[in-house]
Amino acid sequence: MADREIGVAVLGLGNVGSEVVRILNEHAADFEARVGAPVVLRGIAVRSVDRDRGVPAELLTTDAQALVDRDDVDIVVEVIGGIEPVRTLILSALNSGKSVVTANKALLADYTGELADAAKLADVDLYFEAAVAGAIPVVRPLMQSLAGDRVNRVVGIVNGTTNFILSAMEETGADYADTLAEAGRLGYAEADPTADVEGYDAAAKAAILASLAFHTRVTAADVYREGISKITAEDLASAKAVDCTVKLLAICERVVGADGEERVSARVYPALLPHSHPLATVNGAFNAVVVEAEAAGRLMFYGQGAGGAPTASAVLGDLVSAARNRVHGGKGPDESTYAKLPIAPMGETPTRYHVNMEVADRPGVLSAVAAEFSAHGVSISVVRQEDTGNGASLVVVTHIAPEAALAETVAALDRLEFVNAVTSVLRLEGTGE
Amino acid sequence: MADREIGVAVLGLGNVGSEVVRILNEHAADFEARVGAPVVLRGIAVRSVDRDRGVPAELLTTDAQALVDRDDVDIVVEVIGGIEPVRTLILSALNSGKSVVTANKALLADYTGELADAAKLADVDLYFEAAVAGAIPVVRPLMQSLAGDRVNRVVGIVNGTTNFILSAMEETGADYADTLAEAGRLGYAEADPTADVEGYDAAAKAAILASLAFHTRVTAADVYREGISKITAEDLASAKAVDCTVKLLAICERVVGADGEERVSARVYPALLPHSHPLATVNGAFNAVVVEAEAAGRLMFYGQGAGGAPTASAVLGDLVSAARNRVHGGKGPDESTYAKLPIAPMGETPTRYHVNMEVADRPGVLSAVAAEFSAHGVSISVVRQEDTGNGASLVVVTHIAPEAALAETVAALDRLEFVNAVTSVLRLEGTGE
Incomplete structure (x- = not known):
């Protein structure tokens, strides 16, 4: 076995690609020992070879397809990003019997099906640990460690940019635009x-996590999505007043519809989260993913979700797995979509406002405001009223209700004569009631 | 492929075994879909079949060897614990070409070599995710996810009983004996x-973690060990005064000796940990493991480290991996011991006191106390003196120094005329200076 080499092609030499190449070179002896053959x-x-890229010039090529x-290439490592030409390159690699390691969440969120089918047909590996939460092992734990359990919920902070901005806004009291500029x-x-x-x-990451957790093909289009660009300094102050912070959450849940059938709810939005929540x-810029499974209970995975070296760590872990399989036979688990759960409409999703x-x-x-909540079947948990000099500010925190009932309540409140404005509507997560 | 069944023997029907059997039965369709064949x-x-065990009587046997x-048994799941007869049973299973899943940390800490050799020779799987930190995926991340990285440090809270006791002592101010009785x-x-x-x-868990992290065979005898039975309410109060808590830590580190050579330091002791440390x-009763790797940076894994269902989750994840390999070919990574790093003597270990x-x-x-530290080359970080009415209480926190220098300093202090007693010596971890 040890008389063969494992040939690797790296597509892309940005932050991640440079680290992949550096580590492969510096720790070549470790890779050989761990794989059982030289890598x-x-x-x-x-894209162009005319800059000094810090690697031997003879390794560089602009012809990715020829590479x-x-x-003598067994495994293709793709760290370019985007859809084309990457999708075509990966498909051609899989179709010609090469294993593929990719960090490309956008591609996977939309084309996992096509790629996984090609990998299965060719009996090769398609690994993508780096596509979700950088260095943090999340894909492998969901596909393998929890393969004997039943996952009910995955909630993660999976984007470092937005977490940096929200953390900074909370710390400094600055508004969104200034904080975004500073982050830049x-x-x-x-x-x-x-x-x-x-x-x-x-x-995109929520789609990948939901697919793995619920053995169902979920694409980015199935994920309800709101960003953080409307979050204000007042929202963070208001959250603090009820002992919460605001985080952009990716939430993947098994929910039971009105018909008693299980569905997958996958959604991304900024939400209030109690300070006591992990x-x-x-x-x-850190990421973390909480997984709740029937037997395992609540697990949390924490670490650096982005950056050249952390992402390279995940890519290279996958590369070792793919290379070992080339040397010793066998392959990683195929895509698992047997459950085929339908996607829950956002209106059915249980949440708090x-x-x-x-x-x-x-x-x-x-009393009139409370009556409006009641009329839509939404139960109120906390009310806080403050005199603002010019009228009053009223905050209502609800118990769990279907999203649609909450949205209708808010629309009705907006129509009430003595409600001057509904200034902010945020969901509240992580309280379980 | 799907026309075969994967036959499983379960050894032991305690807390973990009962949950393994329950989940296998309740989710049989999921296991079949995930494995690609009925399990x-x-x-x-x-040990005896005369009690009602909540499982069909015809499945029970007292003849483990015959089972x-x-x-028609492809995979043996061992959840009995202890060394014999389990070691003999597992070896005979491996030698006859069966894959083994075990949660047995004591056995693995002492006999991993023998078991891993047998598994490798027979080309079968030996999985043991459940042996460290229960439901928390730690073994697979170290063996696979971080296989392309270089781990420098693993620090964990890996025993729920001691963590429960220390947490309760901190919360209530009660002493060790009372808290232990309450935990019972x-x-x-x-x-x-x-x-x-x-x-x-x-x-035992530290030995397993160190072996995986450093590609070196480490046994329980290589691990320096102190328990928590000498920890007092005063220790916890004193820790609090310097904004620390006390935790029983399992620490596995790559250290560089005076000769410039790398060694593995594996040790377990109660230590002060700053409140700001993750x-x-x-x-x-929760467990958590922090892994620091060169490229990935700091990762943390958190969850339930014991209990029937959480441990069963880890066992069944391994079972699915082993079963998939039976159906689709291939096997998990072999034991990796190529680095063969020597064990660092405790005296060389860098630590703080x-x-x-x-x-x-x-x-x-x-001034005399400070001179004693200085004479042994130990630098002082913090000194806190309090009048106790009858003399004074003096707390010294050191910077990092070799364990031996610290131990000699303490011995010398104890001999000083005006030092009535050295009442407590605890190490300080997680501060990095």
């Missing part, structure tokens, strides 16, 4: 931050 | 609590 870098596909096609200056937000701040990145203390209103400061207002 | 329970080995030997009444401590409170259980908030002394209340004492 040899055959080439690196880059993937080489006979510090390198925590990209020039175009849309994918992060509008929740697209988190939604995810509330996850600050800055934290509603902030400006109301006229006169008798009977609270 | 069928062939029998359960028990293991059955031709609540079912958190066994009738003979020695294995837990003296750190033997944690040391492990400080792990209370009650928190020393509590009763001293005469007169001028020059502090």
Whole structure:
């Protein structure tokens, strides 16, 4: 067995790719010992070879397809990102019997089915630990460690940019726009931050997590999504007043519909979270994922969710697994979609609301507001009223109710004569009641 | 492939075994879908069949060896515990080509080598996720997810009984004996609590963690061990005064000796831990393991470290992996011992001390005490002196120094005329300086 080499092609030489190449070189002896054969870098596909990239020039190529096609490449590591040309490259690698390791959440969230089918047909590995929560092992625990359990819920902080912004807003009291600008200056937000701040990145990860947790194919389009760009300094202050913080959460839940059937609810939004919740203390660019399973109970995984080296760690763990399978036979588990649960409509999702209103400061207002909640079957947990000089500020925290009932209540409140404005509606998670 | 069944023998029907059997039965359809073949329970080995065990009587047998030997058994699940007859049963299972899943940390800590060799020779799986930290995936992340990284440190709270006792002592201010008795009444401590409170259980887990983290065979005898039975209410109060808690830690570190060579330090002792450390908030019977790796940075895994259902979750995750390999070919990674790092003597281990002394209340004492630390090359971080009416209480917190230098300093202090007694010596971990 040890007389063969495992040939690796790396597609992309950005933050992650550079670290993958560096570690593969520096720890070549470790890789050989752990795999049972030398792991040899055959080439690196880059957009242009005219810059000094800190790697031997003869390894660089702009022809990614030719690199993937080489006979001496066993495993393709894709760290370019985006959909094309990556999707075509990965499919061609799988179709020609090469295993693939990728960190590409956007691709996986939309094309897992196609890629997994190709991997299964070719009897090769498709690994993607790095696509969710960077260095934190989450994919392997869900696919393997919890394979004998029944997962009911996965809740994660899976986007470092938004967590950095929300943590900073909470700490400094600054508003969203200023904090986003600061995050950009510090390198925590990209020039175009849309994918992060509008929740697209988190939604892609939620789709992957929900697919793994519930043995059901879930795509990014199945994930309800709201970003953090409307969160205000007042929202954070208001959350603090009820001993909560605000986090952008990716929530994947097994829910039971009105018809008694199980469905998958997958959603991403900023939500109030009690300070006592384990995810509330996850600050800055860190990520964490809480998994609740029937037998295991509540597990939490915490660490760095992004960055070149942490993401490379996850990529290289997958590379060792794929390489070992090449040397010793066998392969990782296939995509598991047997449960085929339907996606729960957002309106059916059980949740709690934290509603902030400006109301006229006169008798009977609270009673009329309470009547509106009651009329929609929504039970109130906490009410807090404050005189603002010009009218009053009224905060209502509800018990759990279907999202649709809550949305209708808020619409009805907005129509009440003495409600000047519903200034903020945030969901409350992690309280279980 | 799907026309075959995977036959399973379960050895033991205690807390864990009962849950394994219950879940296998209740979720049989899930197991079949996830494995790709029916997973069928062939029998359960028990000490006596004369009690109603809540399982079909025809599955029970007292002849564990005959059950293991059955031709229709592919995988043996061992949840009896202890060394014999379990070691013989597992070896015979492996030697006859059966895969083994075990939760037996004591056996693994001493006999991993023998068992791993047998598994490798027979080309079968030996899985043991449940042996460390119950439901929390730690073994698989170390063996697989971090296989492309370089682990420098593993620090864990891996024993629920001692963590329950220390958490309760901190909360109530009660002393050790009373708290242990209360833990016994609540079912958190066994009738003979020695294995837990003296750190033997944690040391076995430390040996397993160190072996996995450093690709080196480490046994329980290689682990330096102190238990919590000498911890006093005063120790916890004193820790609180420097914003620390006390935790029984299992620490596995890559250290560099005076000769520049890498060694493995594996040790278990109660230590002060700053309240800001992620492990400080792990209370009650919960477990958590922090892994620090070169590329991944700091990861934390948190959850229930014991109990029937959580341990069964880990056992069944392993069972699904072993069964998939039976159906689809391949096997999990072999034991990895290529690094063969020597064990660091405890005296060389870098650590910090928190020393509590009763001293005469007169001028020059502090200077003489400080001189003693200095004479042994130990740098002082914090000194806190309190008048106790009858002399003074002096607490010295050191910077990092070799354990031997610290131990010699304490011995020298004890000989000083005006030091009435060194009342407590605890190590301080998790501060990094």
